[in-house]
Amino acid sequence: MAESKKYINRDLSWIEFNRRVLEEAEDASTPLLERFQFLSIVSSNLDEFMSVRVAGLKDQLKAGFHKTDFTGYTPHGLIKRIMKRTKQMVRQQYKTYRELMRALNKEGAVIVSWDDLNEEQAEAMTEYFQDIVYPVLTPMAVDISRPFPLVHSKELYLAVVLRPSVESEKSADQDYCAIVQVPSILPRTIRVPGRKNARKQTYLLLEDLIKQQIGQLFSGYVTEAVHAFRVTRNSDLSLNEEGAEDLLQEIEKELRRRRRGFPVRLEIEKGMHRHARELLTDELDITEDIFEIDGPLDLGFLSTFAGSLQNFDHLRYPKIEPKYPDEFEEADDILSVLRERDVLVYHPYESFEAVNDFISEAAADPDVLAIKMTLYRVSVNSVLVQALATAAESGKQVTVVVELKARFDEERNIAWARQLEKAGCHVVYGLVGLKTHAKITLVVRRESGALRRYVHVGTGNYNENTARHYTDAGLFTCHPDIGADASALFNEMTGYSTPHDWRAFAVAPAGLKPKLFVLIDREIACAKAGRPARIVAKMNSLSNQSMIDKLYEASQAGVSIDLIVRGVCCLRPGVEGLSENVRVVSIVDRFLEHARILAVTNGGEEEVYISSADWMTRNLSRRVELLCPVYDPGLRLMLLNLLQMNLQDNVKARELQPSGNYVRVSRANPPLRSQFAASDIPLWKTAAAALEP
Incomplete structure (x- = not known):
């Protein structure tokens, strides 16, 4: 096997994770308003991915870096692959959005367009605009005397194309452009007074209200077109910590620079006027990474919207009241x-x-x-x-x-x-x-x-x-x-203490990875000696090459390895002669799987650890992270029960294939949904094992 084919690319693995989140929004067995929540998470996840990971790749291109990474990708080739896959995902996301809106309409709530309002409703929305919205709007013209304004990252804007009215002394043949920010301080969805005797809850998007009333901001002009757009900028901080006299002040300065980070992605409303599109692409210096959206930009608002709907608890998960220990x-x-x-x-x-x-x-x-x-x-x-x-x-x-x-x-x-x-x-x-x-x-x-x-x-x-x-x-x-x-x-x-001779902890950046290697090597020795040898590790991400290679070594020695990795996983499981003893599952469900737990069999004398660290390069070498043993036998058993429930999940678990794709775990056995099983605290908190390891 070629060296690079042994690994799955980190960023492409992340896209697969976000696709699993999108699958939860598509899943008809998920309560309807929870599906809106997942759709919102897809958007917020993608925002951060673009502003950090894709921005980092573009930084590499600007610096002239063209080498391949350990998964075989150059920055240029990887960006092309990322953009292709994310655009496919966004199209599927908006298809799902339209399906969910139709379903919500049947349930008694709907987001409408201005044309759907009756006269009384339109009057009420016009009054809302005058009293609440108009005072906080700021039209920003773009011409010779007024340069293109600073467009903030991940904020919603309207691009307005205007022409002078006939009465104007200016040329009626010339188009003018202006920018209006949709104020994020106001609710994105506005409750519209219902029709007489109507039971349906009706909402209007804030940007649609502003579009309808936009003429009030530009007297003497006729509105040719109004379209929404949104820019995602590079948001990764670049700190010179060594040379900083005051770290707090240095970060404050860098936060101000973040507002002017170079554009990474431009989202525009489908059918945007040619003049507005040309203005944006020229001023923002972005021509390729343009997402044309058939629907409202930034579906992140759906989380607040779904949470605000009243009398729809039957469309949500049953509430779980956290129990005091x-x-x-x-x-x-x-x-x-x-x-x-x-x-x-x-x-x-x-x-x-x-x-x-x-x-x-x-x-x-x-x-x-x-x-x-x-x-x-x-x-x-x-x-x-x-x-x-x-x-x-x-x-x-x-x-x-x-x-x-x-x-x-x-x-x-x-x-x-x-x-x-x-x-x-x-x-x-x-x-x-x-x-x-x-x-x-x-x-x-x-x-x-x-x-x-x-x-x-x-x-x-x-x-x-x-x-x-x-x-x-x-x-x-x-x-x-x-x-x-x-x-x-x-x-x-x-202080200035020298590294400690730790009694219990393993601490990154110096000691965590060596400790993990010691534990894995011990399992390898046990396997070679014919003693029980198993590793079960739960984390958010696995991307460090040397950690993956060590797990491959353990697999080849006969160690049974079960990995519960929610998000990124660069290890390729199930490959003959390399990783046939490794199984990787990902659970995406109601709650965000966030715990980091490690269990090693140690020849029958089980050890269990909890940690703050994922097995990523940044966690193992650029952060202060902690691995802590759990000494109490009863508590170790609790964590083992939790791990075992994750591994037996056949409702929300997906298993990573050698190809890099994820497939849902077979339901041949009675259904077990680990997050719902875990809500039954006695199941995992009793002294006796409820599930056989």
């Missing part, structure tokens, strides 16, 4: 429980309130001396941030490692950092050249003349909003080895 429910405080035993929580089935309470109780406890925490992505109204501020104001030593470079959350994290500093917290912005992606909290408490460390390690962010929609595991413990390693890790991140 039983271990903490009856206890007076969380720390007293942890002195007796470790506790594992699994979100969103178990409430993130346990994490909030852990920090809040520590902040209020007079015997707690210090709290240390990493923050990567935090919710808007974070209870955790408020608790940390309270702890600092009460005199506790509070240290927070805030990752300012968390993509698209930079501005929010800068605001949190400043708020924490004002409260008296020691705020650290991580290590130069590295993102701090580990999710860990350390609480130091004085007890009987000595100090005890309490630790929370998670696979997901300290974000109570995403914890309702992502599957993630969190470990609470006061194990002395984990506590000692937690202290050492924070000392490395905040």
Whole structure:
């Protein structure tokens, strides 16, 4: 096999992942309003992919880089393949959109055009325009004295083609162009008053209302055409961290530069006027990567729209109320429980309130001396941030490692950092050249003349909003080895400590990949010795070449390998003589699969770990990441049960083929949907295995 054929290209694998998301929108067994949610996710996923991954490839072309990557693609060849596949996907996305709208209409809600409104409704919408919309609109003419304005990335605009009215002194034969931004501060869908005795909920798109009333912005001109367009710009930050005197100020400057990043994609409404199209392509210097859209641009609005519809709960998934962990429910405080035993929580089935309470109780406890925490992505109204501020104001030593470079959350994290500093917290912005992606909290408490460390390690962010929609595991413990390693890790991140001789943790960038190699090599040795040898790993992405090669080596040695990889997977499974012992499944369902879990058989003495890291080059070599062992046998069994449920899923699981395509897992057995099975907490949280490994 040619070397490059051993691997699947990362970006093409990502497109296949987004296609699986689109399949959920197409799936008639998925509740209708949930299908709209998936359709929205397809759009937001594609926005980020274009503004980061495709932008990076175009940067390579501009720099004259033409070498092939380890999957055999040059930047130019890969961009061509990406654009072809994404345009196919977008066409399918809008076909699905039209089908879903027809289905929603039958259910009693509809988005209409202006021509569908009766006289009373049109009058109400005109009044809404005058009172709410018109005051925030800014027409921007484009001519010799007024150059083409800055068009912000991923914002919706209208290109207006005008000609002077007969009364005008200007030439009536000349076309003029102007730009109007559709204000993102206003709702994209507007509720239209219903017809008399009508039960149907009717909505009008904001851009359609503005189009209809556009003449009010250009008195003395006749509107020739109005069409929507949208630009996606390069949004990847390019920081000179080594030369930056103040990292926070450097990121703020780079965020301002992001607004002027070069255009990567231009989306235009189908049938756009020739003059408007020529103006956009000339001014934006983009001629090839143009997406002509037959429908509303940016279907990301569908998430808010579907969520806002009232009296349609029968078209949604049944609500799952996160359960407060039983271990903490009856206890007076969380720390007293942890002195007796470790506790594992699994979100969103178990409430993130346990994490909030852990920090809040520590902040209020007079015997707690210090709290240390990493923050990567935090919710808007974070209870955790408020608790940390309270702890600092009460005199506790509070240290927070805030990752300012968390993509698209930079501005929010800068605001949190400043708020924490004002409260008296020691705020650290991580290590130069590295993102701090580990999710860990350390609480130091004085007890009987000595100090005890309490630790929370998670696979997901300290974000109570995403914890309702992502599957993630969190470990609470006061194990002395984990506590000692937690202290050492924070000392490395905040000071000049040399790398630690870790007792429990493996930490990237220096130690995580070597630790994984040690674990895999041990399974290889077990297989060669005829002992049980199996690896089960769950992650979001697998793209690091050396990790894939090590898994190929393990497969060839006879190690059984099961990988649960939600998104990108560059490993090609099931290839004879290379990876016939490797199985890869992806689960796309109601919740975003986000947990990183690793289980190794170790000849029968099973070990289980949770981690913040995917097996990607950036996680293993350019980030501070964490791999933490789960010592408690009962908790290990819980995680093994969860992994086994994922592997037995035959409803929402797809299996990766040697060709790089994904096919749905056969339903020969009774149906098992792992996310719905996991909602039955006793199923995986009992001491005895509910599912045989």
